[in-house]
Amino acid sequence: MNEIHEDEATLRSAMLERLAAMRGAPLAGNVADAMMVVPRHVFVPEAPLSEAYGLGVVVTHWDGQGVPTSSASAPGTVAGMLEQAQVLPGQRVLEVGAGTGYNAALLAHLVGLSGSVTTIEYDADVADAAQRHLAAYGVDRVRVVTGDGTLGAAEDGPFDRILVTAGAWDVAPAWVEQLAPDGRVVLPLRLRGLTRVVAFERDGAGLRSVSVIEDGFIPMKGIGAMPEKNVRLGVGPDLTLRIDDAQPVEPALLQVLDSDPALEWTDVVAPWAWTPEQDFWLATLPGFCRVFVNAEAVAKLRVPPAKDPWGAWGVYSSASLAYLCSRQVGGTDQMPMLQVGACGFGPDGAGLAQLLAARVRLWQEQAAGVELTIEARPLSATPLPGEDRALLVVDKVDHVFAVTAISTNTSSRSSATAT
């Protein structure tokens, strides 16, 4: 591997310092060491050094509509996943989504000379670039495979660690089959449109999370792809609903913004319209969706949803829609205190707004001091004990996922339910 060049080492060290400051905590020692040694700029050769050692995503490929199809994930995302994976020297690791090859190089550093890394990339030109970057860096313990990572790489398994760096909608059976008995699989999992990076370990016939972190990823391609549906409402279009799990949309919904809004305010006040895990309390509602608006629509709608890259949360029915909104009730312009409410449209808009608001209130009662646990069982396996009391249960093609909110207060380890 290349020697550390002093100027670039300074840039890497500064990147790690900014990362630690952003997270409010230093990185795990082995992950920081790997990120200090591996030159990120070699894996994003088109990017200026300031971008290569910045804290953002470096997009490397786009589709014809300008949507990113491959990138070097943000350093914070990369570090978080590696920490969740707890990779040890000598381990055999599979990565799905080679991208630039940067994470594979970090994994090679973590497993050391006695370990191995196989990384699969769906797009052949991206795989070629990853191969070139790894060769330029001088690492030879990584095998780059062009193919569909949903099928894994049985010939190199079983794997102690599997890291999926594209957004998954389900846990592919191959990942479970190719995982060593005490292995760990880390993947960004989308449930009802909400993505969490989950570190799973085996538990009986299924998997149980040991760590859950919120983040976003480029979606999975190939046989595991399950795109969300975008439904545009209004003439602008004024608003876009993003819908997961193939929930149907009736034509009457397309005119819903023509009606007068109905508002329902809660007494929940937070520094951001986003409040931790509130989305999972709302995702239990039928018709749960995310709502996106552009600046023009924000100016046009009397009570707009939050203009947020992750979207505001909403619910829809056959001809009605409600979304979360907020209004400033204190704080400063930089750190406003926002009261959370819901705004509804259509014949049942008021009812849906009340339903959303009721869930926000329930979240406030139940969510303080809880951690989400996610369990996955094969579709054919018998239901998990307590599955009927879970916060959210989502059936997919290969697995059923149960999300439970467990109290972190050790004197009363109760679980919350969104009844």
Ligand SMILES: C[S@@+](CC[C@H](N)C(=O)[O-])C[C@H]1O[C@@H](n2cnc3c(N)ncnc32)[C@H](O)[C@@H]1O
């Ligand atoms: C966020 S990028 C990965 C970042 C990468 N790990 C790095 O260090 O640069 C996601 C990558 O996953 C790839 N991908 C998506 N679906 C895939 C699949 N089914 N099999 C393999 N790779 C896939 C995409 O083409 C893209 O290059």
